[in-house]
Amino acid sequence: xxxxxxxxxxxxxxxxxxxxxxxxxxxxxxxxxxxxxxxxxxxxxxxxxxxxxxxxxxxxxxxxxxxxxxxxxxxxxxxxxxxxxxxxxxxxxxxxxxxxxxxxxxxxxxxxxxxxxxxxxxxxxxxxxxxxxxxxxxxxxxxxxxxxxxxxxxxxxxxxxxxxxxxxxxxxxxxxxxxxxxxxxxxxxxxxxxxxxxxxxxxxxxxxxxxxxxxxxxxxxxxxxxxxxxxxxxxxxxxxxxxxxxxxxxxxxxxxxxxxxxxxxxxxxxxxxxxxxxxxxxxxxxxxxxxxxxxxxxxxxxxxxxxxxxxxxxxxxxxxxxxxxxxxxxxxxxxxxxxxxxxxxxxxxxxxxxxxxxxxxxxxxxxx
Numbered sequence: 001x002x003x004x005x006x007x008x009x010x011x012x013x014x015x016x017x018x019x020x021x022x023x024x025x026x027x028x029x030x031x032x033x034x035x036x037x038x039x040x041x042x043x044x045x046x047x048x049x050x051x052x053x054x055x056x057x058x059x060x061x062x063x064x065x066x067x068x069x070x071x072x073x074x075x076x077x078x079x080x081x082x083x084x085x086x087x088x089x090x091x092x093x094x095x096x097x098x099x100x101x102x103x104x105x106x107x108x109x110x111x112x113x114x115x116x117x118x119x120x121x122x123x124x125x126x127x128x129x130x131x132x133x134x135x136x137x138x139x140x141x142x143x144x145x146x147x148x149x150x151x152x153x154x155x156x157x158x159x160x161x162x163x164x165x166x167x168x169x170x171x172x173x174x175x176x177x178x179x180x181x182x183x184x185x186x187x188x189x190x191x192x193x194x195x196x197x198x199x200x201x202x203x204x205x206x207x208x209x210x211x212x213x214x215x216x217x218x219x220x221x222x223x224x225x226x227x228x229x230x231x232x233x234x235x236x237x238x239x240x241x242x243x244x245x246x247x248x249x250x251x252x253x254x255x256x257x258x259x260x261x262x263x264x265x266x267x268x269x270x271x272x273x274x275x276x277x278x279x280x281x282x283x284x285x286x287x288x289x290x291x292x293x294x295x296x297x298x299x300x301x302x303x304x305x306x307x308x309x310x311x312x313x314x315x316x317x318x319x320x321x322x323x324x325x326x327x328x329x330x331x332x333x334x335x336x337x338x339x340x341x342x343x344x345x346x347x348x349x350x351x352x353x354x355x356x357x358x359x360x361x362x363x364x365x366x367x368x
Contacts, residue, residue: 013158013165020166022217026198027054027141028170029191030097032178033104034130036188042127047174050134055167057142062159086143087206093140094202100133101195140202190227194220250333251326254347254356262287263303265295265315273307276300283343283359286318291354297321297344321346326355334360 031050035043074082083091146159180187197219201211262285263275276284279300286295296318306313322345324333337345337360345358 013162016158016162017165017169020162021169022213024054024141024166024170025217025220026194027051027138028174028177029194030137031134031174033188033191033195034133035178038126038130043178044175046127046130046134047178048171049131050138051167051171051174053131053135054138054142055164057138058146058163058167059160061142061146062156062163081208083206087208089140089143090202090206093137094199094204094206096136096140097195097199097202101192101199105189105192105196186230187227190223193223248330249326250324250328250330250345250347250358251355253330254326254345254358256356257291257354260285260291260354260357262291263313264288264290265313269312272313276303276307276313279303285321285344285346285357286313286315288315292352294321294346294354297346299343319343321357323348324358325349330358334358 027050031047034050035046038046074084075088076083146163197216201216204211261279261281263272263279264287265272266288267275282300283297284300284303285291285297287293288295295315298318303313319342322333322337322342324345324347326347326349333345337343337358343359347355347358349355
């Protein structure tokens with residue numbers, strides 16, 4: 001236990017945890033994009049399975065350090081390039097990322113139906129396909145992570161602790177990352193661009209052409225800043241204005257508060273189940289301890305599937321609605337909802353009290 005009093009041990013642990021988290025970003029982006037194609041009720045499960053398998057692989061590789069060392073020894077040469085077992089794994093993993101990223105980009109840009117989620121009959125198959133893809137990439141990312149750990153510190157307990165701490169951080173960060181990516185289609189395209197860049201760098205490194213990781217992460221960070229600026233700009237431009245004189249306000253066409261259908265998740269699960277099975281609308285507000293504490297909204301059929309499967313409804317599946325003020329233009333609010341792909345607008349006053357909700361169907365009330 002004397003090694004615990006060594007400041008060098010703690011400094012090495014902190015440095016290694018930081019590097020492991022950075023190296024795990026690739027894994028998180030891939031899991032988030034793969035999970036986005038699954039039904040909402042399966043995304044959290046595939047996230048947990050993917051990161052759990054990543055942790056198991058990293059620990060198994062750490063306990064096989066002697067075998068890891070042999071992977072860096074050349075096996076044969078191609079056109080003058082000596083290739084080791086590690087190089088082959090990196091080339092194959094990079095090629096898989098390039099192929100996967102290209103196919104996903106084609107589906108999304110060409111309007112393919114695959115990214116809208118699988119049909120009910122193929123949901124189980126889609127889940128296990130996603131798991132297999134995650135396992136394949138986990139193998140590549142885990143190898144890179146473990147080789148980094150072996151090269152930085154000598155004590156196996158420090159490596160194991162660093163990998164476990166980094167995985168806990170990734171587990172916590174992965175859920176909001178997945179929710180954010182799911183709500184912003186342009187971020188998915190950006191993430192696919194990252195995967196293509198990472199795939200190219202893996203192939204290049206496997207062929208002996210080293211690309212400093214700092215260059216890659218600097219490019220990723222700069223792209224994220226640009227996308228964040230775009231998101232802020234779009235929100236400001238799309239913010240609905242106050243209705244002009246004689247123009248219909250959103251309060252005129254909304255469903256008033258006393259007629260809003262919502263589910264109180266602070267109630268017992270039996271009461272929540274009964275409320276969900278009695279729903280009459282396609283989408284419903286999810287709240288807690290009163291309608292004014294809005295968690296978001298969800299599709300009624302997704303909630304029914306969850307309760308019929310015996311799963312708890314906790315609010316994790318809630319999607320963020322468009323929030324409007326009662327005196328804003330109905331046309332501009334509904335247009336914003338259409339542009340954002342939202343199914344529901346929550347109308348609130350300045351104190352945050354819910355006054356009602358509006359849906360795309362309310363646009364019919366604007367037709368005179």
